[in-house]
Amino acid sequence: MNKYLILITFVATGVAFFANAQLFEAITSVTLEVYPESPDPGAEVRAKLTTFSFDLDKSNIRWFLGMRLLSEGEGKKEIVFNAGPVGSVDKLSASITTPEGGKIEKNIEVRSSQIDLLVESKSFIPPWYRGSALISPQSDVKVTAIPNFISGGILLNPSSLNFSWSLEGEKVPETSGIGKQSFSFKAARGAGAIQTVSVKAESRDGLIVKTAETSFETHNPEILFYERKPLEGTIFVETISAKIIPSGSNLEIEAVPLFMNISTFRDLNFQWNFNNKIVEADADQPSVFTIKSNSGEKGEAIIKLMISNLRNVLEEVRASFIVYAE
Numbered sequence: 001m002n003k004y005l006i007l008i009t010f011v012a013t014g015v016a017f018f019a020n021a022q023l024f025e026a027i028t029s030v031t032l033e034v035y036p037e038s039p040d041p042g043a044e045v046r047a048k049l050t051t052f053s054f055d056l057d058k059s060n061i062r063w064f065l066g067m068r069l070l071s072e073g074e075g076k077k078e079i080v081f082n083a084g085p086v087g088s089v090d091k092l093s094a095s096i097t098t099p100e101g102g103k104i105e106k107n108i109e110v111r112s113s114q115i116d117l118l119v120e121s122k123s124f125i126p127p128w129y130r131g132s133a134l135i136s137p138q139s140d141v142k143v144t145a146i147p148n149f150i151s152g153g154i155l156l157n158p159s160s161l162n163f164s165w166s167l168e169g170e171k172v173p174e175t176s177g178i179g180k181q182s183f184s185f186k187a188a189r190g191a192g193a194i195q196t197v198s199v200k201a202e203s204r205d206g207l208i209v210k211t212a213e214t215s216f217e218t219h220n221p222e223i224l225f226y227e228r229k230p231l232e233g234t235i236f237v238e239t240i241s242a243k244i245i246p247s248g249s250n251l252e253i254e255a256v257p258l259f260m261n262i263s264t265f266r267d268l269n270f271q272w273n274f275n276n277k278i279v280e281a282d283a284d285q286p287s288v289f290t291i292k293s294n295s296g297e298k299g300e301a302i303i304k305l306m307i308s309n310l311r312n313v314l315e316e317v318r319a320s321f322i323v324y325a326e
């Protein structure tokens with residue numbers, strides 16, 4: 001073969017190899033990122049292209065979600081779209097034509113998933129109380145992750161997922177692992193403290209990864225006062241802060257503590273106070289206090305109550321109400 005032909009062929013091959021190498025470098029240097037990586041169903045998702053190999057602002061970019069064209073234009077390096085229903089897998093594609101005429105395509109899968117966090121406090125509430133127990137200082141708290149991960153049309157069992165728990169940004173390895181969807185701990189000591197718990201859940205194949213976070217505030221325990229009537233029992237539909245009674249009548253009050261760290265009333269000490277005089281609580285019904293008004297007697301009385309936890313000397317709650325006899 002003619003040596004000039006060999007040289008031309010070699011040069012041409014070298015040029016082609018160099019061009020292909022440049023294209024390969026451009027392709028590998030382009031990054032396609034989405035946020036959030038595992039969005040909630042229907043949530044807004046942001047996608048962005050970045051590279052230092054060529055000018056994206058002068059490139060023509062076409063965005064596809066599956067086969068559907070979302071957007072097209074020069075310098076269109078960012079896009080916003082909505083995730084599909086839970087368990088859906090959306091293929092997001094970016095078709096790039098560089099200023100030099102090169103063709104590059106980047107793809108990423110967007111999997112929608114969901115985690116709900118259920119926060120429970122073990123602080124005391126009576127059986128008839130319709131609300132949930134508030135978190136009081138040093139109460140036992142349990143956070144449970146309820147993941148909604150669907151793969152291949154099948155809802156994944158939480159026992160197959162890997163959970164990683166964090167409290168106040170600090171990982172808690174001893175409560176993390178496969179199937180550990182609940183995290184228990186003691187709340188902060190002071191009222192008004194705000195704590196944050198987060199969890200990261202991941203499927204065994206690593207295709208579904210989701211984080212969730214919740215914050216809550218600690219509240220002081222409370223005392224609610226209710227009237228008791230001989231034939232009707234305790235009237236729980238209305239609390240008492242002040243009460244007017246006819247002169248010569250009696251008033252029976254029941255005190256109900258809320259959100260204290262107890263499991264039974266036997267752990268409590270009730271200390272009643274009538275017009276700044278301590279009154280011994282009834283041994284059988286320490287939460288009940290009876291006010292007796294003499295006939296013709298008028299005026300007001302302040303009833304105070306302090307409830308303390310016999311198992312925790314630092315936990316006590318105080319409240320008061322006023323009675324007017326007329």
